[in-house]
Amino acid sequence: MALKSDQFVFGIHIHRSPSLPLQELKRDMHTLKKLGFNTVKIQESWAIDERREGEIDLSEVEELIAEAMRELFGVEHENLALCGEWGGSRWTPQEKYYGQILPPTLLNGTGPYQGHALRASLYLETYRPTKGIPILLCDRGVAGVMNEYKRGKGILVGTFVGHAVATYDHAQSRAFMLKLLADAGGEPENCGRLLRRRRVGETEEAWFLINDSADPVTEEVEVAGFARVEDLLEGKALDIKRNSITVAVEPFSVHCLVLSRKL
Secondary structure (H helix, E strand, C coil), X not given: CEECCCCCCCEEEEECCCCCCHHHHHHHHHHHHHXXXXXXXXXXXXXXHCCXXXXXXXXXXXXXXXHHHHHHHCEEEEEEXXXXXXXXXXXXXXXXXXXXXXXXXXXXXXXXXXXXXXXXXXXXXXXXXXXXXXXXXXXXXXXXXXXXXXXXXXXXXXCCHHHHHHHHCCHHHHHHHHHHHHHCCEECCEECCXXXXXXECCCEEXXXXXXXXXXXXXXXEECCCEEEEEECCCXXXXXXXXXXXXXXXXXXXXXXXXXXXXX
């Protein structure tokens, strides 16, 4: 996805055991927001969380995350449960007791997303809004919210969204996500019929060209500004002709290219 406006990650490491008292950390989170930080790292140590085998205590970190949820998304956690799959069980574990896993659940859009829907996948989390606006509802309550935050918006969806869209290709779920991305100022980054994901370094870039269709795809891909393009998996350089290369990708496959910039 390409963003229409520049975004810069400005972050800080706030928590690592042993750490400051919880109340000081919660106060510091509000101070960091005022200073313009937009990313916070919370580090965990299993030796601290599980001092005795089988006795796990995540209460401090859970409270920090709850504070961030209230601040950024305007919600409090209400409930979390595993959710059954659509069209049969491939990843869902067996229930240990009756009712442990919810039946397949459809989340219905509300407010600015009225008329849209999203399939819940793998898990379902519900929230108690404090100031966030509900955007997804189910019979268990609010499963998605939107909250005004500084110059933008925080959006929290209580399920594994990517699994719903990519695995089952559910039309309503895909339409919901496309609207969500459009509202956030994002748009797909494509090379013709291929999706492109990039990792950018100082002198090189890695491009992942993805064919998500059931047919082979061949595209002319522009590589202006690069002196060399190598197919990472095949370990060979590709011919650059008139600032373009030819790429053929099999159905539901990925090609990874490493591009070296001209000096």
